[in-house]
Amino acid sequence: MKRKIRPLLRCVIFLLILSLFLTAATWVVIPKRNAKADGMHNARAYGYLAEKENTIDIAIIGDSETYASFSPMELWKNYGYTGFICGTSAQHLEDTYGTLKQFCEYQTPKLVILEANAMFRSSGLYSDIERVFFREIEKAMPLFEYHDRWKRLSPQDFTGRVEYDCIDPLKGFYPTYYSKEWKGGHDYMKKTDKVRPIQSVNLYYFDKIVEFCRERKIPLLVTSAPAPVNWNYQKHNAIKRLTDKYGLPYLDMNFSSKEMDIDWSHDSRDGGDHMNVYGALKVTSFLGKYLDEKYDLPDHRSDKKYANWERDLKDYQDILNRGMKKQTSKK
Amino acid sequence: MSYQAPLFLLLFFPLTLLAYQLVPQKHRWKILLGASYAFFWSISGKLLLFLLLSTFSIHHFGLWLDSIRSDADAVIRAAEKPQRKALKEARKHKMRGVLALGILLQIGTLLCLKYANFFGANVNLIFRGLGMAEVIPTFQWMLPIGISFYTMQAVSYLTDVYRGTVNADRSLGRLALYMSFFPQLMEGPICRYSQTAEALFSGTPIRYESLTRGLQRMLYGLFKKMVIADRLNIFVNNIFNDYHEQGGIVILLGMVAYTCQLYMDFSGIMDMVMGMGEIFGVKMPENFRRPFFSKSISEFWTRWHITLGAWFRDYIYYPLSLSGPLKKTTSACRKRLGNHFGPLVAGTMALFCVWFCNGLWHGAAWSYLFFGMYHFFFIMLANLTEPLTRKVLDALHIRRDKGWYRIFRILRTCCLVCVGELFFRANGLKAGLSMFRKMVTDFSIPAPQDLALGLDRYDLLILVVAVLIVLMISILQEHGIPLRKKLAAVPVPLRWSIYYAALMAVILFGAYGIGYVPVEPMYAGF
Numbered sequence: 117m118k119r120k121i122r123p124l125l126r127c128v129i130f131l132l133i134l135s136l137f138l139t140a141a142t143w144v145v146i147p148k149r150n151a152k153a154d155g156m157h158n159a160r161a162y163g164y165l166a167e168k169e170n171t172i173d174i175a176i177i178g179d180s181e182t183y184a185s186f187s188p189m190e191l192w193k194n195y196g197y198t199g200f201i202c203g204t205s206a207q208h209l210e211d212t213y214g215t216l217k218q219f220c221e222y223q224t225p226k227l228v229i230l231e232a233n234a235m236f237r238s239s240g241l242y243s244d245i246e247r248v249f250f251r252e253i254e255k256a257m258p259l260f261e262y263h264d265r266w267k268r269l270s271p272q273d274f275t276g277r278v279e280y281d282c283i284d285p286l287k288g289f290y291p292t293y294y295s296k297e298w299k300g301g302h303d304y305m306k307k308t309d310k311v312r313p314i315q316s317v318n319l320y321y322f323d324k325i326v327e328f329c330r331e332r333k334i335p336l337l338v339t340s341a342p343a344p345v346n347w348n349y350q351k352h353n354a355i356k357r358l359t360d361k362y363g364l365p366y367l368d369m370n371f372s373s374k375e376m377d378i379d380w381s382h383d384s385r386d387g388g389d390h391m392n393v394y395g396a397l398k399v400t401s402f403l404g405k406y407l408d409e410k411y412d413l414p415d416h417r418s419d420k421k422y423a424n425w426e427r428d429l430k431d432y433q434d435i436l437n438r439g440m441k442k443q444t445s446k447k
Numbered sequence: 448m449s450y451q452a453p454l455f456l457l458l459f460f461p462l463t464l465l466a467y468q469l470v471p472q473k474h475r476w477k478i479l480l481g482a483s484y485a486f487f488w489s490i491s492g493k494l495l496l497f498l499l500l501s502t503f504s505i506h507h508f509g510l511w512l513d514s515i516r517s518d519a520d521a522v523i524r525a526a527e528k529p530q531r532k533a534l535k536e537a538r539k540h541k542m543r544g545v546l547a548l549g550i551l552l553q554i555g556t557l558l559c560l561k562y563a564n565f566f567g568a569n570v571n572l573i574f575r576g577l578g579m580a581e582v583i584p585t586f587q588w589m590l591p592i593g594i595s596f597y598t599m600q601a602v603s604y605l606t607d608v609y610r611g612t613v614n615a616d617r618s619l620g621r622l623a624l625y626m627s628f629f630p631q632l633m634e635g636p637i638c639r640y641s642q643t644a645e646a647l648f649s650g651t652p653i654r655y656e657s658l659t660r661g662l663q664r665m666l667y668g669l670f671k672k673m674v675i676a677d678r679l680n681i682f683v684n685n686i687f688n689d690y691h692e693q694g695g696i697v698i699l700l701g702m703v704a705y706t707c708q709l710y711m712d713f714s715g716i717m718d719m720v721m722g723m724g725e726i727f728g729v730k731m732p733e734n735f736r737r738p739f740f741s742k743s744i745s746e747f748w749t750r751w752h753i754t755l756g757a758w759f760r761d762y763i764y765y766p767l768s769l770s771g772p773l774k775k776t777t778s779a780c781r782k783r784l785g786n787h788f789g790p791l792v793a794g795t796m797a798l799f800c801v802w803f804c805n806g807l808w809h810g811a812a813w814s815y816l817f818f819g820m821y822h823f824f825f826i827m828l829a830n831l832t833e834p835l836t837r838k839v840l841d842a843l844h845i846r847r848d849k850g851w852y853r854i855f856r857i858l859r860t861c862c863l864v865c866v867g868e869l870f871f872r873a874n875g876l877k878a879g880l881s882m883f884r885k886m887v888t889d890f891s892i893p894a895p896q897d898l899a900l901g902l903d904r905y906d907l908l909i910l911v912v913a914v915l916i917v918l919m920i921s922i923l924q925e926h927g928i929p930l931r932k933k934l935a936a937v938p939v940p941l942r943w944s945i946y947y948a949a950l951m952a953v954i955l956f957g958a959y960g961i962g963y964v965p966v967e968p969m970y971a972g973f
Binding site for chain 2: 123126130133134137138141145157242245246249250253254259260261263264266267
């Protein structure tokens, strides 16, 4: 018996010491500020960490369509809604879910908007499982995500002091000022009964997002931003079927590009894949009207607690004006 | 799923180990078989069917060969002495036919899946050249993972049954496991049935010693693969994909870096494979023996991808050079050309076939054929000039295996191997030739910032230190120092410190995650 227990004990001790090393290394390499320069991955999406706790009412989650299509500061300017975009480029749904969970640790949103493009991002069942597994490990032990940060460690990293102080006046929005024409016009949603399949890993995480919101009694709105390159009627059918199954509202803006007055020769940055700033302003205006009509979200503009949002609005407008002017002078 | 993937290392492999250890010994092979098929499915999905067909086919043909032999043996024993020779001849003839059919099925599948488009494209090229329409369509066939490896195992099994060196296996399960054992499925080593089948089937329990030794070797492999090879990948890709923009010196560096990457990747994965085998009590043949200490190209191929070289030797070179026509050629040439050059004629013919197949085995492209012919040329050249070299060295009193001449030979072999790898990695033969031309004609000194090519100074530091560690270990091994035995003898605190250092090095300095492209084991694509 002793002969069997001793090796087992050795293994346990070895693993315990290893976990101590891993914890210590994680503590050192994890970014201490929410800025790209400090090594935080997707820092723009983590800008909410620098906001006051429980001040953001709308969480916008999804992939690059979110930060290209919606500008939370426009919602603030016109309706007094506080929103933040937590979308990242080519995001997978497990990350969308993870981001939402993290967001809700700091904030208590009154509405979650899920942009649905990420629902169709899959590299096949097996690769999805493999990726999700690694993401879970990264979440449990951020050392695996930030292992490469040893290259830029500063003395602060050894003190463990965390300062999430990089306020983003754009609130997660990523404006681009150049244009590339989409030549297909407004009629790209060709009616069909076909339904694009959604990979089971994505269905699983969609279910988790819905459950999460229900548990916290947060309304969930599913949207599809106008993107003729990415979107079609088959995808619309798939999301419609899914949202009907869960009893969720679904706003597919691809049917409303005419109504929004989107000029496809000017309002897309990459030929219909994403909006540029001009398109985003139109899409956000449309979304604002919809939210105003359907939801009872608070207007914080006269609330002193939100005075910093007015300051951020000025910065936001300066950034946009500078960008637009620069682009015009280039032409 | 590849061997360095977290899902494999942290879930699949530990679960397999656990299941293996928990079930009774006689059922353990079933766990290994199930895990192997799950592993195959995770990479190739429905293409598992090809592996199954291959396994069924060799099982059937093995038994067929065996039954012909036993039936014929009974008849021969009962026959009169004068008739026995004719009966033996008839048995041999029949068995040869069955063997040929069995091999044809294996090689035919490989040829169809891997080479059809290459041959088709070249035939179409000829037709186009003659002003005729293209006749062969392009096929969109997927290649099952490891087909080049398991096909060779299948052929070796059938040939060994034919030769009588192994008995045909009646157990389909055992044969299936021999064909699919998951650690060796992706990149080999190419095992013979007699080397692994029994150990795989025996269900040797996992002992603390085998576990720690196996994990130790896996860790070393992981270090080579993730810290060195995958980091070099960025640098190598930038040079080879954009060689038009690079000067000769940068291409030279790219060539050396790729050779290093390929070695660290392939030998690193092999270390992991051997480690996994060791845990299950399966001793597989080594595939590497510090190849960059070779003094000639021939020796290099007895140290690099050893099991492939051994396969070509046993199943192509020897059968060809010992065949009737080549034997006759040898005796005829020996009379005319003497004892050295005489046998070389037939030997060279067999060698040509070996290198033609070796090149083609690596891939269906002219660059791979060139790679094979390149090595054939230098081996042939060394054979032809051997008497002259010996005379010159004797006259100058130079000993080939000692001192500076030995170092010169090692460096010369390294240079030749590196140039071969340049063509091997280049995006086509044309690109390879163009890169080689640039390397020997363009000596413009690059600016230091042009040399980085995706690597920063920290990456370079890690690379230098890691390569030096591997080099030191290799030198000690080359001098016959049993490092693993020595490591096992050091006190636990020191030994564990080494393990922790290696583990943390892989985790912290490994080229994975954001900012890196995942690199699948390189030989898995061949």
